[in-house]
Amino acid sequence: MKRMKRIMALMLAAIMMMAMSVTAFAAEGAGTHTLTVNAKGGQDLKGQTINLYKLFDVTESGTTESKNYAYTVNTATGYKDAIKSALGTSFTGTTDEEYAAAVFAIGSNDSTEVQKFANDFTTYALKNSLAATATSSKITESQTSYDFTGLDAGYYLVYVTGGKEIQSSLVTVDATTNTVNLKTEAPSIEKIADKTTVNIGDVVTYNVKGVIPDTTGYDQYQYIIHDELSTGLDFVNDTTGTALGAGATTVNVTVAFTDNSVTAAGTTPTVATLDTANNRKMSLDLSAWVRDNQANKGKEFTVTYYAKVNKDAVVTEKNNAKLEYGNNPSDTTTTTPSEAKTPTYPLDIKKINKKTSELLAGAKFSLYRIETDAKNGENAITVTGSNGNYVVDSASTTTEFESVGAIKGKGYNLHVNGLAAGDYWLVETQAPEGFNKLTDPIKVTITKTGDEEWTVKKNDVSEGDKIIDVENSTGSLLPSTGGRGAIAFAVIAAILVFGVAVSFIRDKRKEA
Known part of the structure; x- marks a missing residue:
């Protein structure tokens, strides 16, 4: 019997220690909680200030499986009035239990009614300069979340200052809840x-x-x-x-x-x-x-x-x-x-000898936006510039641009800047001395492929280096008349005719 009493006493002591440990757990929770505040949709919190208002203190009891919460209104100046204002004129309660019951009865999580209560509390707090329980100060680094540490257990309202609209968030911070997702957005353009x-x-x-x-x-x-x-x-x-x-x-x-x-x-x-x-x-x-x-x-x-x-x-x-x-x-x-x-693009031209790939100076070109204009020589794009470098200039009257022997450090010898993406027709108006001028316009297509990327095509064929190669041909002299060869042939022909005539005369004398 004594042994049984001793066992019962030990069990009771153990139960009391467990109960004390639960109570101690609740006490240790004071000032030890962390709340992570996440920006809406991963937005950047840089430049924002987050304020926490603790509406109620929370006391926890019970086990993890079955917890109990007791709420008491924050005794800091103005909090009771702020909650009462947000609950509306129909609320007439005076005790902590009545305040907590009224908030509990507003509606379910994320309901329109609960959001209105949160926003109305915030409006009152801002108008009456209610002191925040905790504040982040101005966040100076780019981040999508912010941690408040050392918080007491409680029922908190989270507000980001200067938002596009007042959309405060409510959360109970305890041993199991430590995250809240903001609903408000920062102003943006x-x-x-x-x-x-x-x-x-x-x-x-x-x-x-x-x-x-x-x-x-x-x-x-x-x-x-x-x-x-x-x-x-x-x-x-x-x-x-x-x-x-x-x-x-x-x-x-x-x-x-x-x-x-x-x-x-x-x-x-x-x-x-x-x-x-x-x-x-x-x-x-x-x-x-x-x-x-x-x-x-x-x-x-x-x-x-x-x-x-x-x-x-x-x-x-x-x-x-x-x-x-x-x-x-x-x-x-x-x-x-x-x-x-709003990118604008260059037209880079490599004017070369078809046989030797030598860069050729002195070739002149005009550029057109419409093929029929190119064929008729009308409405050419006007430019300004010199030494192989030109820019589009609507105030100019110059419609030709000329290649040079070389542009230092470049793989081309003629550059025209300031063109929007689209189709153009390049016409050679004058070939370098000793070369044949091109007879047909060259179609040039500039296509935007990214903010800073583009492609160039020549007659619908891609130019990987974005440079239009324009080749000129030269060769042997074409057939002509009036040269020395013709005179020599005439002299020879005259000698032959004279010989035939002499032979004819001799034959006639013999017959006589």
């Missing part, structure tokens, strides 16, 4: 050109698309579009290429909602500001316009402006627009630039 390839002299229309962000709760909100053209482009004021005036400080823009049925509020900007040190840089401050159009938040708008391709354009021609945004003017976020690429 997209720059699009109306042309995929260009000729020098073309006017490109650029459209930058954005969305009115939700600025609820912010006293200030910056929303500025910055654009920088490459050296091969110049800002102009319209589709016809009207140049900016001397010393211009602005360039024309058009701002409008994509949906024509949306009515814009406030004053819509009509010009962007040029950088005083570089007139290929401009900025368009839409901060006031965005705030004025909060009734249209979430609506897409488009900013339109124009640039003309100049003689410095190259195949790798690209330019970008980026967005600067945030609710703190002294600590804004700048998005990754959105690029619009």
Whole structure:
């Protein structure tokens, strides 16, 4: 019997130790949890600030198979009022249990009602400067997730500042839950050109698309579009290429909602500001316009402006627009630039002797966009340049370009830059001295195959090196009259005729 009592006492002690270990586990959970916050769809968190608001403290009990949770409202200043505001005027509870029960009763996970509660809490928190439980500060590196460490167990709201809209996330952080996926997106823009390839002299229309962000709760909100053209482009004021005036400080823009049925509020900007040190840089401050159009938040708008391709354009021609945004003017976020690429291509010609492959100088050519024009010698592409290097120039009257003996470091001896992808017809207008001129146009096809890749064909046959070989022939003199050979034959013929005549006279005398 004593032995049985001793065994029972040991079992009871063991059970008590296990119970204490469960309690101890719950206590040890305080300040030891990690929450991983994942950006929506793998977006970059660089430049973002993530705030955590702990609505409730959580106490866990029970085993892994059967856990119990007790919730108490965060006692930090303003939290009880924020939860009550988000629950709405119908909520009249006062105890922690009533607050927790009301939140529990809102709806199922990811329901519209739960999302509204989260967003309403965030709006109240922003308007009333509710102190966050934890904050990431501004994230300075490119990353798709962020870890909060040393957290107490609790029911948290996760909010990314300056988002396109308020879409906060709710999560219970405990020993088993440590990940949350953001629902909000950072503001972004997209720059699009109306042309995929260009000729020098073309006017490109650029459209930058954005969305009115939700600025609820912010006293200030910056929303500025910055654009920088490459050296091969110049800002102009319209589709016809009207140049900016001397010393211009602005360039024309058009701002409008994509949906024509949306009515814009406030004053819509009509010009962007040029950088005083570089007139290929401009900025368009839409901060006031965005705030004025909060009734249209979430609506897409488009900013339109124009640039003309100049003689410095190259195949790798690209330019970008980026967005600067945030609710703190002294600590804004700048998005990754959105690029619009408008490449222009060269026509490289290797003019050679067909027999020796020697490079030939002095061959002249004209280039046409239409085959019938090439055959008729009409509407040739105009160029400027010299010494084997030319660029397309719509303001020029010159339609011929001439090969040279060699261009240092190049495998060709004639270069024409500034052509869009497409079909062209190359006509030799003058052959090098002593060579025969080509009689038929050469079809040249330039095809864009990537942002910085292209192919070239000559008469529908690929030129792997992107160089058009143009061969000229020379040879023996063609038949002619009036040379020394003809005189010699005439003299010989005269001698023969004279001999025949003498023989005829002799024969006549003998007969007499």
